[in-house]
Amino acid sequence: MQTICVTGATGFIASHTIALLLDRGYHVRGTVRSLARPDAHAFLTALPGAAERLELVEAQLLEPGSFDAAIAGCDAVLHMASPYVMSVADAQADLVDPAVKGTVNVLQSCARTASVQRVVVTSSMAAVTDEPDQSVVLTEADWNTRSSLVRNPYYFSKAEAERAAWSFMETQKPAFDLVAINPFIVIGPSLTAQLNTSNAILADLVKGTYPGILALTWGFVDVRDVALAHVLALETHQAAGRYLCAGNTITMREVVSLLRGLNVTGARLPSLGLDNAVGSVAVKLMSYTQPGGVGSYLRSHVGRVPRYDTSKIQRDLGLSFRDIRISIADAVADMSRWGHVGR
Structure with a gap:
């Protein structure tokens, strides 16, 4: 009966993972930023098995040693806490520092805990590429080397955080091993009323936020599959290295067609076709009027089709x-x- 620490317990992926761990009989210790508002994590304590096998502990990403108490006595750690937002006022302070320093702080706490055997880090396809190229099939060997504090800063934070994790393993040589899960855009049902950033893409399409149908092709993956990937990475002894985690690609036009078939009341789905050469030029020009993260995303993704090989995660x-x-x-x-x- 192992005890698993899950950082960022209230997150979209983390909450599904905790539900799955409890369902499989694990004891879970989840970290939250504050215990002062029990209503903020009541959905976790209401999960089946939570009363007997879930404990919530306060921890702060930027405080060294903050995770020591949460990780003490745990057999494994799922580090899932990291900011996910496309545009921020200060990319270094709001994205990169919490992602990178938070990852290192968690790993340092793990290294001080003799019981920890494996750490699974939630990385992202953002750490693999920030500008898909249809001529390249991405694998676990690929790294995003183009993002920066001004170009796709969220992508930069994920790449830097995962690099920091592997660098820690190389230099500190801790007793535990490390596995990274690299999901693409994670969607699916949520355990809370909060609208997460990925599902907001679909909500924005329904509500008419987009000016038209853009030449965007997304790699989506179901949150329930991502949660299972993390649990399998814990349970599979031979799991090692990075794992791309994504379903099939789908264009915005295909998504709009699918949404139209769902007959959502009050839907204002886009109909103007901008998914062509002229439209893409117009969208890229318009991108300079958008918030920084959104603008750089459009300029680096419009007209591009991601291709990737997920055979490793399916095989291992x-x-x-x-x-x-x-x-x-x-x-x-x-x-x-x-x-x-x-x-």
């Missing part, structure tokens, strides 16, 4: 991915339930 962990069309439908139904979109 035995993971198979849900049909992304079902994930989109489930996500929209769930957002309707929480009141983010119409019925």
Whole structure:
């Protein structure tokens, strides 16, 4: 009966992972920024098995030693706490420092805890590439080397955080081993009413936020598959290195068509076709009027199609991915339930 520490317990992926760990009989110790507002994490303590096997502990990403108490006596750690926002006022302070220093602080706490055997870090495809190239099939060997504090700063934070984790393993040589899960855009039903950044893409399409159908191709993955990937990375002895975690790609036009078929009340789906050469030029020019992170994302992704090889995660962990069309439908139904979109 192992005890697993999950950092950032209230997060979209982390909460699904905790639910799965409890369902499989694990004891879970989740970290939260504050215990002062029990209502903020009541959805976790209400999970089946939580009363007997879930403990919440305060910890702060930027405070060295803050995770010592949470990790003490744990057999493994899932480090999932990291900011996820596309545009911020100060990329260094708001994105890079929490991601990088937080990762190092967690690993240092793990190194001080003799019981920890494995750490699984939630990285991202953002650490693999920030400008997809259809002529290149991405694998675990690829790294994002183009992002910076001004170009796709969120992507930069994820790449720097994962690099810091592998550098720690190389220089400190701790007793535990490290596995990284690199999901693409994570969507699906949520355990809370909070609208996460990835599902907000679908909500924005439904609510008419986009000026038209852009030449964007997304790699989506279901949050339930990502949660399972983390648990399998704990349970599979031979798991090692990085794992790309993504379902099939889908264009914005295909997503809009699928959403139209769901007949969401009050939907204002885009119809203007900007997914062509002229439209892409117009969108890239318009991108300079957008917040920094959004603008750089559009300039580096419009007109580009990501290709990637997920055979390693399927082979090593035995993971198979849900049909992304079902994930989109489930996500929209769930957002309707929480009141983010119409019925």
